Every structure is written in C-alpha cells, then in structure tokens.
Amino acid sequence: MSAIVITLETQANSSDHLIIQRPAAGLSLQGRIRVPGDKSISHRALMLGAIAEGETQIQGLLLGEDPRSTAACFRALGAEISDLNTELVTVKGIGLGNFQEPINVLDAGNSGTTMRLMLGLLASHPGRFFTVTGDSSLRSRPMSRVVKPLQQMGAQIWGRKGNTLAPLAIQGQALQPIHYHSPIASAQVKSCILLAGLNTEGQTTVTEPALSRDHSERMLRAYGAELSIDPDTNSVTITGGAKLYGQTVIVPGDISSAAFWLVAGAIVPGSDLVVENVGVNPTRTGILEALALMGADIQLENQREVAGEPVADIRVRSGGLKSCTIAGDIIPRLIDEIPILAVAAAFAEGTTIIRDAEELRVKESDRITVMAQQLNKMGAKISELPDGMEITGGTPLVGAEVDSHTDHRIAMSLAIAALNAIGTTTIHRAEAAAISYPNFTNTLREICQ
Numbered sequence: 262m263s264a265i266v267i268t269l270e271t272q273a274n275s276s277d278h279l280i281i282q283r284p285a286a287g288l289s290l291q292g293r294i295r296v297p298g299d300k301s302i303s304h305r306a307l308m309l310g311a312i313a314e315g316e317t318q319i320q321g322l323l324l325g326e327d328p329r330s331t332a333a334c335f336r337a338l339g340a341e342i343s344d345l346n347t348e349l350v351t352v353k354g355i356g357l358g359n360f361q362e363p364i365n366v367l368d369a370g371n372s373g374t375t376m377r378l379m380l381g382l383l384a385s386h387p388g389r390f391f392t393v394t395g396d397s398s399l400r401s402r403p404m405s406r407v408v409k410p411l412q413q414m415g416a417q418i419w420g421r422k423g424n425t426l427a428p429l430a431i432q433g434q435a436l437q438p439i440h441y442h443s444p445i446a447s448a449q450v451k452s453c454i455l456l457a458g459l460n461t462e463g464q465t466t467v468t469e470p471a472l473s474r475d476h477s478e479r480m481l482r483a484y485g486a487e488l489s490i491d492p493d494t495n496s497v498t499i500t501g502g503a504k505l506y507g508q509t510v511i512v513p514g515d516i517s518s519a520a521f522w523l524v525a526g527a528i529v530p531g532s533d534l535v536v537e538n539v540g541v542n543p544t545r546t547g548i549l550e551a552l553a554l555m556g557a558d559i560q561l562e563n564q565r566e567v568a569g570e571p572v573a574d575i576r577v578r579s580g581g582l583k584s585c586t587i588a589g590d591i592i593p594r595l596i597d598e599i600p601i602l603a604v605a606a607a608f609a610e611g612t613t614i615i616r617d618a619e620e621l622r623v624k625e626s627d628r629i630t631v632m633a634q635q636l637n638k639m640g641a642k643i644s645e646l647p648d649g650m651e652i653t654g655g656t657p658l659v660g661a662e663v664d665s666h667t668d669h670r671i672a673m674s675l676a677i678a679a680l681n682a683i684g685t686t687t688i689h690r691a692e693a694a695a696i697s698y699p700n701f702t703n704t705l706r707e708i709c710q
C-alpha cells in the first residue's frame with residue numbers, strides 16, 4: 262500500500278504550492294489532534310485586554326496572521342502586548358478612552374474582524390485622529406455596514422467610494438447612543454456598535470435579523486461591561502462608560518478550523534478522528550448540525566465549560582453522506598464553514614442546496630464563485646446561486662491545479678477535497694492558510710500517517 266505524499270513548495274514569488282498525491286487506495290485518517298485557538302475569541306481577548314485596566318492573560322491565543330494584525334494595531338494604540346509566540350500572552354491595558362494617537366496608519370492586514378471591531382473603538386475616542394487600511398482583499402470589502410451606523414452615532418469617518426472602502430480616516434468624537442437595527446446578521450457589525458456604545462454615555466442597542474456569534478457579549482460581560490440581552494428579538498444593549506478589568510482568557514480550539522478535519526474524517530473511508538478541545542458555543546455549531554443532517558457520524562465527548570465558553574472533544578468516523586438544504590437562521594452560525602461544507606456536499610449522494618448566504622460574496626474572496634470554479638476543476642458539479650450554491654454530489658473528484666485566490670478557507674477546503682480525489686492536486690497560493698491556521702499542513706501530514 263503506497264502512502265499519500267504531501268509537499269509544500271515555495272515559489273520564486275514566495276507563494277506556496279501545496280501538492281497532495283493521494284494513493285489509489287488505502288488512505289484513512291486516524292488520530293487525536295488539536296486545532297489552534299479560536300480566531301474570534303483571540304481578537305476580542307486582545308482588544309478588550311487593551312482597553313481594560315490592569316493585566317489580561319491569554320492562554321491558547323491563535324498565532325495566525327489575523328490576530329497578529331490585531332496585536333500590531335493595539336500596540337500602536339498604546340497597549341503593551343507581550344511576545345505572541347509564548348504560551349501565555351499578557352496585555353497591559355490602557356483603560357477605556359485612553360488610546361494614544363498612532364503615528365502611522367493602522368494596518369488590519371487581511372482581517373475584517375480587526376478593522377470593523379476596531380472602528381467602533383476608534384470612532385468613539387474624541388480628540389484623536391486615526392487612519393486604517395488593510396491588504397488588497399480587505400480594501401475591497403464593504404465597510405459601509407459599520408461606517409453608516411457609526412455615523413448615525415455622530416462618528417466622523419472618511420473613505421474611498423463614498424466612505425465605503427478602506428483606507429479610512431477617523432476623527433474620534435464623543436458619540437450619541439442609538440438603537441441600530443442591522444440589516445445583516447453579522448457579529449462584526451454587532452460588535453463594532455457595542456464597542457462604540459461601551460465608550461458612549463447612555464444605552465446603545467443592536468438588533469440583528471438572526472443571531473450571530475456571541476463571543477463579544479460573553480467576553481464584554483466577563484471584563485465588567487453592563488449588558489442586557491433579549492433573545493426573543495436578537496437584541497443586545499450595552500450601557501456606556503463601564504470600566505473593564507483585565508481577565509484570564511483561555512481560548513478554546515476554533516470550530517471553524519476543526520471543520521476541515523470533521524469533513525475530512527467524514528469523507529475519507531475508514532477514518533476515525535478526534536479533534537480535542539474545540540469551542541462549541543451554540544452560535545458557532547451550525548456546521549455540526551449541517552453534517553448531522555448529511556448523516557455524518559459525529560459525537561461530542563467530554564463536554565465542559567472553559568472560561569465562559571462551552572468546549573468538547575469531537576469524534577468523527579467516516580460514512581456515506583447524503584445531500585441536505587442549508588438556509589435561513591443557521592447560515593450565520595456556519596458562515597465560515599460553507600466552503601468546507603461544499604466539499605462535503607461534493608461527496609454526498611444527491612443535490613445539496615445552500616441559500617441565504619450572499620455574505621460569502623464579500624469575504625476574503627467571493628467564496629461562492631471561487632469554490633464553485635475551483636471544485637468544478639476537480640470534477641465537482643456546482644452551480645452558483647445568487648445567494649449560495651447547488652451541489653450535486655456523488656461523482657468521484659479528480660486531482661487538478663487549483664487556486665486559493667489568497668483566501669485561507671478556500672486553500673484548506675481544497676486540500677481536504679484533494680484527500681479524497683483521484684491522483685494529484687496542486688493548490689496554488691496555499692500559504693493563505695496561515696491567516697487562521699498556521700500549522701495546517703503539519704496536521705494534515707500527521708493524520709494521514
């Protein structure tokens with residue numbers, strides 16, 4: 262039985278080709294693995310640590326490019342953040358309202374979360390001027406979704422294309438509280454307004470059309486903010502002016518990263534994998550529900566609560582998958598997992614429909630178009646819908662030359678598809694994985710042994 266060959270080749274332009282040569286038979290995935298820290302929680306631990314009084318200690322921080330961008334921005338705003346490459350990261354907070362005016366542009370890199378959440382804080386710091394930018398992907402992503410409500414609070418923000426695109430310039434102001442009815446279920450929009458509200462006298466409320474991830478709400482409370490939540494209307498109200506105090510944050514493994522292994526274990530015959538220590542906050546577990554609908558054999562073991570977030574070990578064993586329909590309120594609870602869900606659907610019997618996911622078009626890439634194009638190169642049958650995809654599974658995939666379009670979730674989803682495709686797949690620009698999962702290729706090798 263020949264083994265799988267996984268090669269990472271760095272090109273002259275310093276981008277990587279990930280080459281996966283799958284054996285004709287005999288591959289199964291085995292082992293107990295861990296995934297890196299949750300990206301959403303990592304950003305928030307750094308940000309709230311920076312605006313709190315005293316010291317925050319963070320265990321298990323994600324060392325991906327995105328949280329590194331957050332750390333760099335908040336260092337420039339005055340917080341003392343220790344070396345990120347250590348087991349315990351400490352943040353010496355400067356207290357709410359105390360940002361220093363950075364002497365240069367704040368660079369959020371590839372991270373929408375960094376830019377949108379930070380904008381809420383910057384806009385509400387009177388007397389300071391800030392400029393923010395990002396990489397070419399982030400500079401093309403819509404910022405009006407946060408700029409508009411911040412302007413309703415009195416913020417002064419300027420940007421390209423009618424203040425909708427970064428680079429943005431912000432003249433900090435004392436803001437007015439609002440009740441904002443967000444047209445989209447977005448944790449970034451919700452968190453931006455809550456952070457602006459934190460630094461604004463009075464009560465600021467955000468209502469969203471469906472519940473998005475609630476890490477900000479949980480962590481703001483833990484740091485000492487006054488928050489009330491109305492689950493019937495998906496509304497959160499924050500009372501401005503509270504002092505935050507440094508906390509110990511233990512970051513669980515990221516379910517969005519675990520999703521790659523859950524799908525890999527479900528589709529590669531004979532597999533039995535356990536992903537340990539994964540955050541299973543109910544606002545993030547849509548992927549588990551979707552895979553259950555598809556008939557995947559997934560079990561939660563050792564369920565517990567760690568530092569205010571539910572955590573479990575997740576076991577997956579391979580088995581035939583069937584198609585399903587994913588739409589409506591579940592979408593925000595699995596938004597980042599749709600690329601890998603498309604891979605699962607390509608191996609499932611029947612036609613899977615994904616709808617209400619137009620947000621995918623404004624992520625790091627247009628994830629609807631890119632996933633359809635790239636997986637179709639491998640022989641998948643995916644047609645685009647304006648707000649999703651129609652995926653007819655069951656035909657074997659074959660190795661091909663594919664491209665991540667510099668989108669981390671696309672790079673990793675294509676690698677998992679390659680594990681179950683006949684022959685050799687080359688993923689161009691695979692280095693994008695480091696945005697949220699720096700050790701992805703090592704874990705891939707580990708479970709294929």
Ligand SMILES: O=C(O)C1=C[C@@H](OP(=O)(O)O)[C@@H](O)[C@H](O)C1
Nearest residue numbers: 301374446447448449450596597
């Ligand atoms: O708040 C967060 O940490 C995130 C919210 C989501 O974005 P939207 O708020 O744009 O849906 C998600 O896609 C992103 O990866 C992380």
Ligand SMILES: C=C(OP(=O)(O)O)C(=O)O
Nearest residue numbers: 371372373374375597624
């Ligand atoms: C969309 C994502 O992140 P962000 O919006 O923070 O760039 C993601 O991680 O898939």
